[in-house]
Amino acid sequence: MTYGIRATQYLKNANLQNELEGKILAVSTVPQVVAYVLNAEVDAGFINST
Numbered sequence: 001m002t003y004g005i006r007a008t009q010y011l012k013n014a015n016l017q018n019e020l021e022g023k024i025l026a027v028s029t030v031p032q033v034v035a036y037v038l039n040a041e042v043d044a045g046f047i048n049s050t
Helices: 001-012 030-038
Strands: none
Touching: none
16 A cells, blocks of 8 residues: 555656546556566556665
């Protein structure tokens, strides 16, 4: 959940939230994000950095 909050804050601060509204696909895990990106099912994804 924290990652989604941070991603949303980033989009808002970058003035992209309105432009991307309705195009956001929220998933539960980092592997899901990676799979969507690697399979070219989405253009970009947010994941955590450790």
